[in-house]
Amino acid sequence: MIFCLNPECQNPYNADISKFCQSCGAQLTPLLENRYRVVELLGRGGFSRTYLGEDTRRLNTKCVIKHFFPSAATKINPQLLEKSVSLFYEEAKRLLQLEDHPQIPNLFAYFEADKQLYLVQQLIEGRTLLKELQEEGCFNQSLLVKDLLDITQILQFIHSIPVIHRDLKPENIIRRHKDGKLVLIDFGISKQLTGTMDTKFGITTGTPGYAPQEQMLYGDSSTSSDLYALGATSLHLLTGTHPFYLYNPRDNCWLWREQLQVKGISINDKLANIIDKLLADLPTRYKFADELIDDLNSLVLPQKSEFIPQIFSLTPLNPVSQIKLKQFEFEVVTIDGLGKEINRYSDTCEYFSEDLGNQLFLEMVYISGGEFVMGSPSTEKDRDTYESPQHKVTLAPFFLGKYPISQAQWRAVANLPEINCPLNPDPAKFKGDNRPVESVSWQDAVEFCARLSRKTGKKYCLPSEAQWEYSCRSGTTTPFHFGETITADLANYDGTYNYATGPKGRNRWETTPIGSFSLANGFGLYDMHGNVWEWCADPWHTNYRDAPTDGNVWEKGGNNNYRVFRGGSWHSLPLVCRSAYRYRYPPVYRYNSIGFRVAVV
Numbered sequence: 001m002i003f004c005l006n007p008e009c010q011n012p013y014n015a016d017i018s019k020f021c022q023s024c025g026a027q028l029t030p031l032l033e034n035r036y037r038v039v040e041l042l043g044r045g046g047f048s049r050t051y052l053g054e055d056t057r058r059l060n061t062k063c064v065i066k067h068f069f070p071s072a073a074t075k076i077n078p079q080l081l082e083k084s085v086s087l088f089y090e091e092a093k094r095l096l097q098l099e100d101h102p103q104i105p106n107l108f109a110y111f112e113a114d115k116q117l118y119l120v121q122q123l124i125e126g127r128t129l130l131k132e133l134q135e136e137g138c139f140n141q142s143l144l145v146k147d148l149l150d151i152t153q154i155l156q157f158i159h160s161i162p163v164i165h166r167d168l169k170p171e172n173i174i175r176r177h178k179d180g181k182l183v184l185i186d187f188g189i190s191k192q193l194t195g196t197m198d199t200k201f202g203i204t205t206g207t208p209g210y211a212p213q214e215q216m217l218y219g220d221s222s223t224s225s226d227l228y229a230l231g232a233t234s235l236h237l238l239t240g241t242h243p244f245y246l247y248n249p250r251d252n253c254w255l256w257r258e259q260l261q262v263k264g265i266s267i268n269d270k271l272a273n274i275i276d277k278l279l280a281d282l283p284t285r286y287k288f289a290d291e292l293i294d295d296l297n298s299l300v301l302p303q304k305s306e307f308i309p310q311i312f313s314l315t316p317l318n319p320v321s322q323i324k325l326k327q328f329e330f331e332v333v334t335i336d337g338l339g340k341e342i343n344r345y346s347d348t349c350e351y352f353s354e355d356l357g358n359q360l361f362l363e364m365v366y367i368s369g370g371e372f373v374m375g376s377p378s379t380e381k382d383r384d385t386y387e388s389p390q391h392k393v394t395l396a397p398f399f400l401g402k403y404p405i406s407q408a409q410w411r412a413v414a415n416l417p418e419i420n421c422p423l424n425p426d427p428a429k430f431k432g433d434n435r436p437v438e439s440v441s442w443q444d445a446v447e448f449c450a451r452l453s454r455k456t457g458k459k460y461c462l463p464s465e466a467q468w469e470y471s472c473r474s475g476t477t478t479p480f481h482f483g484e485t486i487t488a489d490l491a492n493y494d495g496t497y498n499y500a501t502g503p504k505g506r507n508r509w510e511t512t513p514i515g516s517f518s519l520a521n522g523f524g525l526y527d528m529h530g531n532v533w534e535w536c537a538d539p540w541h542t543n544y545r546d547a548p549t550d551g552n553v554w555e556k557g558g559n560n561n562y563r564v565f566r567g568g569s570w571h572s573l574p575l576v577c578r579s580a581y582r583y584r585y586p587p588v589y590r591y592n593s594i595g596f597r598v599a600v601v
């Protein structure tokens with residue numbers, strides 16, 4: 001069977017031998033790119049058709065083929081057409097960028113054939129939540145809470161990039177048959193948040209009923225708008241009524257409680273409050289996924305168990321104060337706001353080398369103590385409230401890894417006897433002995449430090465947030481240790497986006513060997529911006545109010561369900577690579593963008 005790709009064709013199924021469609025006469029293409037066979041139509045959207053396909057070079061495994069097909073009105077408007085093409089390309093880019101998450105389809109291919117654009121992605125075998133609702137009826141409370149938690153964790157991941165989905169609704173969530181997990185699809189109007197990007201796309205701004213007003217009317221979207229759409233999705237699943245019909249725009253109020261009453265459905269007050277907060281106006285709405293996760297967890301886990309790290313405690317047998325230090329030379333560069341080099345100098349620092357065996361060494365740089373201002377000023381572009389208030393911190397001297405831990409170093413330590421938990425000796429996605437290790441959780445990193453401490457008799461640990469920021473800034477007060485901006489020639493991040501007035505560059509789509517940029521910061525440390533995020537020891541605090549001023553790990557009042565990481569990664573926007581930027585994940589999460597470097601105190 002050959003499927004006719006003419007979107008207007010009324011009867012697209014043709015016999016295998018046909019060259020032209022027996023219904024519309026269009027020329028037939030048996031295999032796209034000599035590889036992908038279209039089998040049937042799955043759906044049609046604003047500017048594309050989605051087909052079920054087969055990959056003939058992978059034993060005819062099923063896949064999803066999206067065909068860019070703008071409407072007639074779009075085709076005759078060059079500006080609109082150009083924007084639609086770029087959105088289609090962005091969808092492919094987004095899938096590639098997010099493929100690390102198991103609940104987002106992988107991108108298989110993006111290509112042009114016969115002057116038409118196609119995107120091929122992983123088929124998620126399952127049922128959309130809309131279909132499930134239509135076939136099984138309204139969701140009960142406990143299923144809804146479980147599903148909300150699952151989706152919110154996916155949102156937490158995409159928001160950390162930061163990407164906004166902008167079209168969350170039951171049609172775009174599939175429950176995967178094989179494991180019951182939810183998968184988020186259709187990144188067709190998703191948006192990468194950058195401080196410099198125009199928020200008005202001018203094409204499509206979400207689905208009425210699900211997208212909040214600020215997104216529908218002004219094209220403004222944020223992490224909060226996806227959470228609003230999640231609230232509207234909950235209402236649909238709970239009541240079986242499209243959220244469009246549950247809102248009274250004249251009186252600006254929701255009617256979902258009335259609807260539940262009519263249907264004789266009652267829900268827990270806490271869940272009702274969560275839904276209210278998801279659908280609230282901007283200032284009072286949930287802003288971040290993890291606030292919602294905490295509230296949902298309190299519904300499913302009445303006695304919430306916090307993750308208590310078992311940190312290996314040891315009195316150093318081999319205090320670093322007795323180690324004879326060596327010196328190394330390094331080069332430092334400063335750039336102006338346009339990314340042009342304005343200063344280059346050489347300097348020296350002291351360090352010691354830890355012998356890991358087999359000619360493998362871990363270089364630890366001496367960081368002299370001192371005072372610095374932690375956090376970003378309110379004038380810093382794209383800064384977040386998390387980074388405030390700025391406060392003075394005075395630190396004692398310590399040692400910090402010259403580079404993030406490499407895969408060879410990881411393997412050497414992972415093969416040492418276990419202390420608290422097993423370690424995968426080869427977890428990284430981007431293989432290479434000299435590339436940074438990634439796909440390791442905070443818990444794994446703590447175990448690494450414990451094993452290394454036992455082997456060496458020194459007290460290895462993750463740096464505190466204060467130690468990390470002090471080290472990264474190395475005396476600078478600018479957004480990056482390089483200066484007012486950053487360029488893709490100096491660090492590994494998504495250089496197709498720029499910071500402030502800095503230039504755009506390339507996106508490498510993978511980690512780079514540690515130290516490959518050959519430029520250090522003022523303390524002799526490499527790769528502090530980009531390459532891999534680096535776990536810090538601290539639990540999460542939403543701002544620096546009451547933060548300690550001695551640079552130690554800030555345990556008190558912290559949320560142990562999250563641990564902080566810093567510095568940005570190979571797929572980060574430059575704004576999140578800033579010295580002051582901070583983010584967090586549960587201590588058990590592993591992603592191919594997160595690694596760590598170690599400290600010795």
Ligand SMILES: Nc1ncnc2c1ncn2[C@@H]1O[C@H](COP(=O)(O)OP(=O)(O)OP(=O)(O)O)[C@@H](O)[C@H]1O
Pocket residue numbers: 042043044045046047048049050064105121122123124125128171172174185186187188189
């Ligand atoms: N990766 C996938 N796995 C399984 N089914 C999919 C996948 N992607 C899309 N589908 C199915 O195809 C339908 C249409 O796909 P999709 O939502 O991506 O496009 P659309 O809504 O038609 O287009 P637009 O991007 O314009 O919104 C979905 O509702 C879903 O049923």
